[in-house]
Amino acid sequence: MNAAAAVAAQSDEARAAFALDDLDRRIIAATQSGLPLTPRPYHAVAETVGATPDDVIARFNRMLDSGAIRRIGVIPNHYRLGFRANGMSVWDVDDATASVLGGEVGALDFVSHAYLRPRHLPEWRYNLFAMVHGRDRGEVERKVRNIADLLGDACRANDILYSTRILKKTGLRLSPGANGQERT
Amino acid sequence: MSGPATPYPVDEARPYTPGALEKALLDGFQDGFPLTERPYRAIAEKCGVSEEDVVAAIARMQEAKAISRVGAVVRPNTAGASTLAAMAVPPERLDDVAAQVNGYDQVTHNYEREHELNLWFVVTATGRDMVDNVLQDIETATGLTVLDLSLVEDYHIDLGFPLQWT
Numbered sequence: 001m002n003a004a005a006a007v008a009a010q011s012d013e014a015r016a017a018f019a020l021d022d023l024d025r026r027i028i029a030a031t032q033s034g035l036p037l038t039p040r041p042y043h044a045v046a047e048t049v050g051a052t053p054d055d056v057i058a059r060f061n062r063m064l065d066s067g068a069i070r071r072i073g074v075i076p077n078h079y080r081l082g083f084r085a086n087g088m089s090v091w092d093v094d095d096a097t098a099s100v101l102g103g104e105v106g107a108l109d110f111v112s113h114a115y116l117r118p119r120h121l122p123e124w125r126y127n128l129f130a131m132v133h134g135r136d137r138g139e140v141e142r143k144v145r146n147i148a149d150l151l152g153d154a155c156r157a158n159d160i161l162y163s164t165r166i167l168k169k170t171g172l173r174l175s176p177g178a179n180g181q182e183r184t
Numbered sequence: 185m186s187g188p189a190t191p192y193p194v195d196e197a198r199p200y201t202p203g204a205l206e207k208a209l210l211d212g213f214q215d216g217f218p219l220t221e222r223p224y225r226a227i228a229e230k231c232g233v234s235e236e237d238v239v240a241a242i243a244r245m246q247e248a249k250a251i252s253r254v255g256a257v258v259r260p261n262t263a264g265a266s267t268l269a270a271m272a273v274p275p276e277r278l279d280d281v282a283a284q285v286n287g288y289d290q291v292t293h294n295y296e297r298e299h300e301l302n303l304w305f306v307v308t309a310t311g312r313d314m315v316d317n318v319l320q321d322i323e324t325a326t327g328l329t330v331l332d333l334s335l336v337e338d339y340h341i342d343l344g345f346p347l348q349w350t
Contacts, residue, residue, distance in 0.1 A: 020262060034246065034253030037239050039222055057219045060256070070257040071215040074242070080250050081210070082199035088297065088304070099337060106339025116337040117268065124270070124301065124331055161297040161304070168286045168294035168305070 020068060023051060027059055028069075078112075083133040085162060087140040089147060090126035092119075092157040098127055101154055105130050108150070110143045125157060137162065200250040205233055205241045210251070217254060260338055265315050266292075266308040267334040270301040271326070278302065281326050290318045301331065 020028075026049040036044040042060075046053045063069040079086065093101055098116055105128065106114035113131045130147055134140035144160055202210060208231050218226040224242075225235040245251045260266055273281045278296065285291055285305055294305040309315045319330045 028256065028258060031255050034255045035217075035223075037224075037243050037246075037254075039224060039235060039239075041223060042219075042221065053221065060219050063256070068259055068262045070259055072217040072219070072254075072256045073214040074209055074217075074245075074254050075252045075257065076210055076214065077249055077252055080200050080248070081202070084199075086295075102337060102339050114339045115268075115335055116339075117333040118336060120331045120333070123272070123329075124333070127336075159299070161299045161301075163295040163297050163304075165296040166294075167282045167296055167303075168291060170292050 020063070023049065023055070024059055024063060024068070027051075027056060078133045079166070082135055085134045085137045085140045087132045087134070087137070087144065088161040088163070089130045089132050089140075089144045090159050090161065091128040091130070091147070091151060091155050092125045093128045093151060094154050094156070095127070097154050101151055102128050104150060105147055108147065111147070126159065132160075200245075200248050202245065202250060203241070205231060205237060206245055206250070209238070209241060209245070213254075260335060264308060264310050265312040266306060267315055267319070267332055269305055269307060269319055269322075270331045270333060271303045271322075271328050272301050273303050273326075273328060275302075277326075281328065284325055285322060288318055288322070290314065 027045060030045050030048045035041040038044055040053070042053045042056045046056045049056070051059075060069065060072065064072065091105075102114055102116050105111055108130075110132060111130045112133060113129075115129045116127060117129055119125055119127050132140050132143045132147075134143060140160065140162075144158075148155060148158065209227070212230070213227060217223060220226055222235070224238045228235045228238045231238065242251070242254055246253060271281070271285075282294060282296070282303060285303065286294055288307070290307050290309045292306050292308050294303070296302055297304050307315050307318050309318065319332055322328075323330050
């Protein structure tokens with residue numbers, strides 16, 4: 001099994017094995033707009049959710065280990081940092097190999113998100129999505145060519161949908177209970 | 185972070201130029217934020233600055249919207265439900281339809297894209313039923329077809345994104 005396939009398999013497993021409980025959800029809801037900028041942020045979160053700081057840290061560790069949380073860190077706003085071109089590259093990839101190839105595309109360091117999604121024929125033929133950011137469209141196109149090289153003959157058609165306006169962008173806005181946001 | 189849904193055209197708003205500490209934070213801490221009692225102090229020690237400097241740099245970037253926050257990235261569909269939806273909106277109706285779509289709290293992201301399918305948005309709710317209701321509502325309200333492109337599989341390891349300063 002290659003590394004990408006191993007990652008996909010691992011995430012499937014974690015998905016099956018792990019469910020968030022009420023305290024996990026309260027912690028996510030309490031931190032969705034950011035960790036407090038105070039010297040002891042987990043203490044502040046603990047007060048908000050009615051747990052101890054050690055509990056909060058342990059829950060974050062558990063959610064990270066299980067894959068429910070991908071990472072904890074600085075979340076950049078690419079557009080504001082000069083990555084003016086946001087290309088949603090979309091690919092019509094043979095279903096038999098799409099899952100493995102999706103893992104390989106997702107592992108490219110310049111792909112911020114990669115997803116397999118259903119086709120909707122005849123309007124929409126593409127099943128693999130890979131988000132690519134660049135300082136300009138030329139940079140996005142160079143990166144997209146790398147993806148095309150990786151996919152080779154498995155790719156039957158592709159396109160790049162550039163965003164021309166951000167009409168709405170909010171953080172994870174949860175009432176307690178929901179935290180399943182997709183990202184584009 | 186939740187902010188007002190102010191549309192801004194892609195060719196406006198000058199890029200933010202981060203300082204040395206800010207670059208170090210963007211390069212080194214998109215992942216692995218310390219899960220220790222004083223995480224900002226731990227970062228400060230690695231960067232050779234004070235805890236106050238780190239907190240101030242993060243606050244400054246957040247204020248400038250160079251970062252949305254310091255926090256956790258939650259895997260899609262971990263507890264709630266969400267989908268990516270697309271619509272082919274006649275250009276003369278785009279602003280009105282976008283406003284209708286944005287009117288739903290469950291719509292967290294909405295982008296205009298260059299394609300016949302020109303409106304792409306994310307719907308997030310507590311359960312799949314609610315997501316379906318919102319999509320159905322939007323179809324009824326606009327008289328336009330909404331394509332539901334729910335996740336089949338999600339790959340990215342998502343360790344952050346190298347910014348490659350030039």
